Amino acid sequence: MSEPLIQVGILLRQQKIDFSLPAGYKLNGEEMQPGNYSVEMADGKILFNGQISDELIFEAGDPHHNAFGLKNVIIGVQFHWERKEDQHFLGSLKFIMENGNLSAINIVSLEDYLTSVISSEMSATSSEELLKAHAVISRSWLLAQIDKTRSLENAGTGYQTSFETPTEIVRWYDRENHARFDVCADDHCQRYQGITRQSTELVKKVIRETWGEVLLHDGAICDARFSKCCGGVMETFENVWEPKAHPYLQAKPDYTEGSPLPDLTIEENAEKWIRTSPPAFCNTQDVTVLRQVLNDYDRETSDFYRWTITYSQEELSTLIRQRSGIDFGEIIALQPLERGTSSRIIRLKIMGTERVMTIGKELEIRRTLSKSHLYSSAFVVDTRDEDDNGIPQTFILTGAGWGHGVGLCQIGAAIMAEKGYNYQQILTHYFPESEIITNYQ
Structure with missing residues (x-):
């Protein structure tokens, strides 16, 4: 070829x-x-x-x-x-x-x-x-x-x-x-x-x-995905795109040594994971490395491993109406119904005074809850300042990672390279069960 x-x-x-x-x-x-x-x-x-x-x-x-x-x-x-x-x-x-x-x-x-x-x-x-x-x-x-x-x-x-x-x-x-x-x-x-x-x-x-080199699994070229920061754990392909599992795009912690990974599909485990900052390759604030990985406009985002965003009731209800085209009225709650292997929400129930609707998958959630794209759908929600009807007036989203989290984590891979891993080892870490072949000369 x-x-x-x-x-x-x-x-x-x-x-x-x-x-x-x-x-x-x-x-x-x-x-x-x-x-x-x-x-x-x-x-x-x-x-x-x-x-x-x-x-x-x-x-x-x-x-x-x-x-x-x-x-x-x-x-x-x-x-x-x-x-x-x-x-x-x-x-x-x-x-x-x-x-x-x-x-x-x-x-x-x-x-x-x-x-x-x-x-x-x-x-x-x-x-x-x-x-x-x-x-x-x-x-x-x-x-x-x-x-x-x-x-x-x-x-x-x-x-x-x-x-x-x-x-x-x-x-x-x-x-x-x-x-x-x-x-x-x-x-x-x-x-x-x-x-x-x-x-x-x-x-x-x-x-x-690397001319012509590709990743191969079971005789087919790998649908190799990547995102900026997985937040500590890689997500599976089927939780983000069509329901088709790829053995080389599965849940895996972004570290090679450390504590066993908790089951982040369980809400209690996911909340603890997101509210803390566990060690991972992509858990870094090393400016030298980040400058190598991120272009100038990407560095306008300073927090990506763990992040927080706060909305007033008016901001959130208006945002969701504009982004989804659905009038939920005042927002009562954002309830995770299903999480993926990296704690990313893949089904979210939006409960409003006028409408209740479940949305997914992760990018639909991110688009609905931000003027552009929420950093990721791995987040927990805190509310406060309830009015006389018990409706929260402030929503605080605390989240993990930047992007869908499937496949190679760019910031994690950058740290691996700084630590002396070669590109074959980096690819083996992020794409298990794959091999590198030369597809054309």
Whole structure:
């Protein structure tokens, strides 16, 4: 197998997109003049230079060196640090119409894509072993998603991402809105910011030395997931996404020596775990290590292993109504009904004066209880300041971890690398029952 080309959705659901081309790009075989351009919608099609099209592809003469620019790319979509940047990308540029909107797609070689992902997901100055581990899991995850898409297409089956009843909404977020490209460029998939994030010789060396390497389990490429901070314990895949167990994505403490892990699906154990700060690789405030792992906007979040957020009754009831589209009235209680193996809540009952509803899974809970995304769904709730009707006026959420907690814990892996573990040992820790193979030369 040779290195594949992949398609990455960069700017999605737009009315107009501004871009720039250097020398070396062609449209329909004709050389394009270097300069600034724009495309926009017109009667459900793409308007460019007075011509109407269903699709446009600006082909790079040298896909490993030619780089186009896109204006006002949104990064951190719906997160607290969401912002716009002008970005540049290696490879070809494709514009498509999708669901009545205009989208920009980057066609790029997989290893060029990975060079950017490693520099976008973390600092390009991270330790070599951490970067190698991340290169392997990012490559594995992407190829696993492509294989999954092909399997679904061949089977002719749809992909269900929610179950709803009059009293319960269970929803997860994984492959929606990605029918016309392989992955998107934001945290929904993997952060990919082209050559905008400065790469280093170390990153390029890491890509060369792990070229084509993937994680394999039982003959299939592993759906290798990762998050910022597991909070001390890794979560299982099926508690976050579709109900399918993966032996390499199971509950495991983020340490190699220590006390046996309590059963965090039990409420009493989960509460004790979250309210304390047990030792783990990711339990660190080492600024030097965090600076290696976290980009500038990620460091705007200072507390991640354990965190606290306080809402007034008015703030919480308004937030839940706006985020869920359901008017619960005043919020009486937030009651965990089911927790995963890392203490993350996967079913939460919201009890209000007007409505009672259960929601899940973890990302649906995080989205409902925050203007962007709550750091994680591993939290306990304290209430105070009850009014004359016994309704709390203050809610305090105390939580653990940052992200879904499945697979590799980026901060934990960074500490492992600092302690001298090599990338194979890091991957064995976070993905048991997997092996590293070379998928292509």
